[in-house]
Amino acid sequence: MSWIQSALYFADFPANGPVNLLLNRTQMTTRFFKAKSDFVTEPVSETGLKGIWNRLYEADEPQIILSPYGGRISEIGESEIPYPHRDRYIYEIQHLVYWDKEGIDVANKNINWMRRFYRYMAPYVSKSPRAAYINYRDLDLGQSRNGTATYSQARAWGVKYFNKNFKKLVQVKSKFDPDNFFRNEQSIPTVPA
Structure with a gap:
């Protein structure tokens, strides 16, 4: 997928639609979400993974994105550039929950689910400090x-x-x-x- 196709995909436009779609800055759909992030320093236990799986069933539209670390990224020292999350992390996790309906009750339900999920993850992620990704x-x-x-x-x-x-x-x-x-x-x- 090219950068342009990626941008169109994530902007909710058809990938090969006309250029004027790019110029039309109106939002095509209303979509809400809550996101949080974590960094993992040790493999999550089987018990932890089962708990994650069970909690994902509690939300209508949850998503977890795992971004692996290591390799070349760990060759840059933690203090060489502002972004410090390097060699001691196995992967970064973005936790998301989406919803389409407007209303405070629906929003609170999903936001509260995300906060409970984030609290559940505490034993399985980085500590002192619990790291987070600035772009989320x-x-x-x-x-x-x-x-x-x-x-x-x-x-x-x-x-x-x-x-x-x-x-x-x-x-x-x-x-x-x-x-x-x-x-x-x-x-x-x-x-x-």
Whole structure:
């Protein structure tokens, strides 16, 4: 599958549809989801796998994506680039649950299922910190109002996404964006010089 085909597939367009579909920015369907992520450092036990399987039957449309690690990715040191999740991880997991119906009850049912599933996974995933993948931003890890978190507030999610690299990222951001122009609910904070 080419990059263009992938983009079209994930954008919910037919892969060989006309170019004007790309220019039409209206959403074709309404779809909701909740996602969380984890990193695994040791193989999940048979008991753990059975528990995962049983819990997947509780949700209407759950999904788990396992991304293997190792090989060349582990040759880059944890502190060489901001992304720290390298040699000590076997794979990364993205946990998802989807739903199509609008309404607070349906949303709460699915979000609560995801949170229970995430709690179940705690013994089987990384610890101190429980690592998370930045591109699957998880506001349950903590968030600030308008990207104005203090260092200690942002540490709640920053260490999970960046481990020991969080401190260095704060220093870099403070130097190059001292006014905190680039910010979101889980952005790297700035600190006074």
